[in-house]
Amino acid sequence: MADYTTILSFLILTLYTQLLPGYATTFSITNNCDYTVWPGILSNAGISPLPTTGFSLQKGESKSINPPSNWAGRFWGRTFCSTDDKTGKFSCLTGDCGSGNMDCSGSGAAPPATLAEFTLSGSDGLDFYDVSLVDGYNLAMLVAPHGGSGPNCSFTGCVSDLNIQCPSELKVMSEGEANPVACKSACDAFNTPQYCCSGAYGSPDTCKPTSYSAAFKKACPRAYSYAYDDKSSTFTCGGSPDYTITFCPSPTTSQKASSSEDEGPPSTSASSSNLIMNSSMIYEGALDMSSSPSTCTNHLLSGGVTVILAFWWLWQLI
Template sequence: MAQIWLLISVLTFTILQLFISGVLSTTFTFVNKCDYTVWPGILSNAGIAPLSTTGFSLQTGESKTINPPSSWGGRLWGRTLCTQDSTGKFTCVTGDCGSGQLECAGGNAAPPATLAEFTLDGSGGLDFYDVSLVDGYNLPMLVVPQGGTGVNCTTTGCEVDLNGACPSELKVTSSEGESVACKSACEAFGQEQYCCSGAYSTPDTCKPSSYSELFKSACPSAYSYAYDDKTSTFTCAGADYLITFCPSPNTSQKSSSGQNPVASSNTTDINSTMVYEGASDTSSASSLYPWSHMFSSQSIAGVVTIMTAVWRFSQLF
């Protein structure tokens, strides 16, 4: 009898571990608030398996949730002005990953592109994340942690449209002459002082440029150049992440259906809105009760069902 109860206890503990580990897995929820289609792309870091999807389409107002495995690391971005030619080749004016397909299949974002970068379950069990403009900018993006904890667990991103304020020497234009992206100074000029390379490859020698400071002024929490770590890296424990393209209505652009995105002249400082935006986006039960996001009704129901079955089995002895 004792051996049977030991077997039941081990079985129950194992099942609970499986359910809890599944419930605790991180989710990325992509939301498109742009008034044009965005095609997110995803690239895993070297040595890390690709996610189940590496590229998809998000229509205006549409959302999609994916579940990366624990300890996943990589980058996420939005592609714009994408088309498919008569041969089936898929290409995008900004953020193209070079795969020729909807799925990026290991391809990186062609600069300029606004990037969200993640390392899940890193040092100390924390998620590390940032939004980077080091490779330039193509559209507004905001990352909002939900249900997480930590002193530096907060919203980050670039909420404003920088295409309108982009210096002419960095500006990328469409075939119609509209501003659709803004290059980094490294991409535009290829000089070591802008790329933090060669003689400028250390934090002591590579300093912010007038171009990176333009990005930093508009988007204070985003990476603006390679060594912009102190104000641009964030950490959370136990969070899910909401990744929103065009989070503010004042960054509205034209539909991509036969039209190119039009840059907004709005240059509102994100500092004045970040706390409010983050609070607004996380005002769900998960933000009020930080552990509530871990337990979905389906998972709880599954645990209850299995526990009931185990109890009934024990009554046979």
């Protein structure tokens, strides 16, 4: 005779695990650039590091990472990376973390670098995230949540090619390259309290946008442009969504990655206006991705089928 108490316990457990939404977040990192990008990852102090802290993504490649539920840290893309034949040291011209290896191993990005910053399960259980240009810019990046909830749960990023638009005093040039490889922040370029929001300028009341941060903001209205640019640049999601982080969400040809195994994108003489895809088109694409069935909905559908089959099995035993 069947142990119906055991069977009932099984059904309750199945219902609980299948119908309730999951709390595991997945970061899906995709390289849409015409060249290899080496993502770097830094966990905040006191937070367990992720299984990897640096790797390579060739054109069109993606990698998924599952962080702890309370993870906090940042992602960025490194470009112009190579390994020295004599020393074996790995280094990058932009976003280098100084570890000498592909793994950053607890080191952050050397400016300038475009940063995607996350705090999962933060205040009120919400995820907080942003794309920051406070440390400058080296390549376009888009962050899109999937399956989350809340009025401020939306895409963010910088899809414009700021290397082309970069003021001459902020440009980072590389030997042999006709175009800038990165664009410094004004703080990195001039190191004054006004641009660094330090000293007498170290508060929201005294640190205001400058002509440089205003130019960044105009090009990338959803991205952080200076230290206190909170209101329009910090996004929140409930429901533990997944996140897609995309490098080069629009075609950019102002820079390339330098590697013995990559040729990089072709050179072009087109004007900068032709090289920058309209930001609204990219944002609409992100919204289309986010409007797909949520993780929670898929959970309910698959869980419902499982529970129906389980009850059918119980009926057969009775």
